Amino acid sequence: MANLSxxxxxxxPFTIDSKSVIEKYLLKLSVDISDYTFAAxxxxxxxxxxxxxxxxKCFCLFVMTGGELTMLLPPLGKKxxxxxxxxECFAIMNENNSSPYYARIDYVQESMIEEFVQSTDEVGSMFEMLENYLVEKKLVDYIYQVDALINLRGxxxxxxxTEINKFIKSYSDYAIETLDSTKHADEIIGLFNKWVSxxxxxxxxxxxxxxxxGIHQERHAIKQMLKHYELLNLIGIVIYINDELKGFTVGEKINGDTASVIIEKTDFEVLGCAQFIFREFSKVLKxxxxxxxxxxxxxxxxxxxxxxxxSYRPFRLIPKYTIYQK
Structure with missing residues (x-):
């Protein structure tokens, strides 16, 4: 892929070779949001x-969709x-895009919003900033205490x-394996197709x-995950019942305290499998x-x-914001 002028x-181009570049900036941040990794x-x-x-002096990640530029993350660097x-990034998007309406910055963490809005001591400039941009709260990340997911007390x-106990009783011949991106690839894609259906x-x-x-994007994500599994430093497990793969899950480390679950899929018809594999993977991540x-x-x-x-009683909900132009 060529450079974009x-x-x-x-x-x-943001390719697999960009991993070392973005990670130099990510390692300097203290962020719990799942989107702030190369793999994600x-x-x-x-x-x-x-x-x-x-x-x-900030790493700025753009995405081109249908000829229009947006940002996948806010600029990564010192406050x-x-x-x-x-x-400057909005100026670049405006230069490329057919309308200023398309320019936006996604997955902005709260501390960056505060820094953006309060970036000056001059009240007039702060209101000018709010006059030109719209900040909208979007989705939240769900964060749990790992011990709560393992012990499930209360x-x-x-x-x-109850669901886990029923699963163990009904499928006593289950087997858990560490995910192998070569060995399990075809079965993972097959399970994903069944899950969609x-x-x-x-x-x-x-x-x-x-x-x-969104299914095409998720299928592509799974294929990319399998193709570059080792290079992305991912970890995962699969679960078999009667020698058939019935579930898989993959995650990674976000920071010193937090890991994430990137993808998890189980056979919809195997009751309790989703709850079981989630608990077992929590043990693996810890x-x-x-x-x-x-x-x-x-x-x-x-x-x-x-x-x-x-229903899993999140320990914390972390909001994510999008910045638009007015």
């Missing part, structure tokens, strides 16, 4: 092309450089414990249409990374997914 600014951004690029540039970088986890069966038609729009918290990402706006994630 926008006015005088050269944007480099790289594998989810489907019908889009990623580009980046170092602007005002004193972020505000000027944001302004009345609020009674249903989870089963989910659509039980969805209202209007919800199914929205759901299917043992492998020594973390205290697990981030399972956002609910993508799906009400049923929100209910499931809330």
């Amino acid at each position: 926008v006015g005088k600014q050269q944007l480099k 951004n790289y594998i989810w690029l489907a019908n889009s092309s990623g580009f980046y540039a170092i602007i005002n 004193k450089y972020i505000t000027d970088s944001i302004v 009345n609020s986890y009674h249903t989870k414990r 089963d989910r659509v069966k039980y969805m209202p038609k209007e919800e199914a249409e929205v759901f299917l729009e 043992e492998h990374y020594g973390v205290m918290l697990i981030n399972v990402g956002d609910d993508m706006g799906f009400e049923n997914l929100k209910k499931v994630k809330m």
Whole structure:
């Protein structure tokens, strides 16, 4: 992929080789949001092309979709450089895009919003900033204490414990293996295809249409995850029942205290499998990374997914914002 020229600014392709570049900036941040890793951004690029540039000493990640540029993350760098970088990034997007309406910066953490809005001591300038930009709260990341997910103590986890016990009793021949991206690839794709088919069966038609729009992107993400599994430093497990793969889950470390679950899929018809594999993977993440918290990402706006994630009693909900131009 070639560089993208926008006015005088050269944007480099965001490829697997960009990992070391972005991680130099990510390692300097203290962020619990699941989107702030190389893998989380790289594998989810489907019908889009990623580009980046170092602007005002910040790593700036853009995505081109249908000819329009947006930003996958806010500029990554020291606080004193972020505000000027944001302004410059909007100028780059405006230079490329057919309308200022398309320019936006996604997945902005709260501390960056505060820095952006309060970037000056001059009250007039602060109001001028708010006059030109719109900050909108979007989704939240769900974060849990790892020990709570492993032990499932208390009345609020009674249903989870019951589902897991029923699973173990019904499928005593289950087997858990460490995910091998070569050995398990075909079976993982096969399970994903079955999962899509089963989910659509039980969805209202209007919800199914929205759901299917994102399926191509998720299938692409799984393929990218499998293709670059070792290089991305991911960890995962699979579960077999009667020698058939019925579930898989993959995660990574975000920071010293927090790991994330990037993708998890189980056979919709194997009751209790989702609850079981989630608990077992929580054990793996704690043992492998020594973390205290697990981030399972956002609910993508799906009400049923929100209910499931809330049912696990999140320790913290971390809001994510989008910055638009007015």
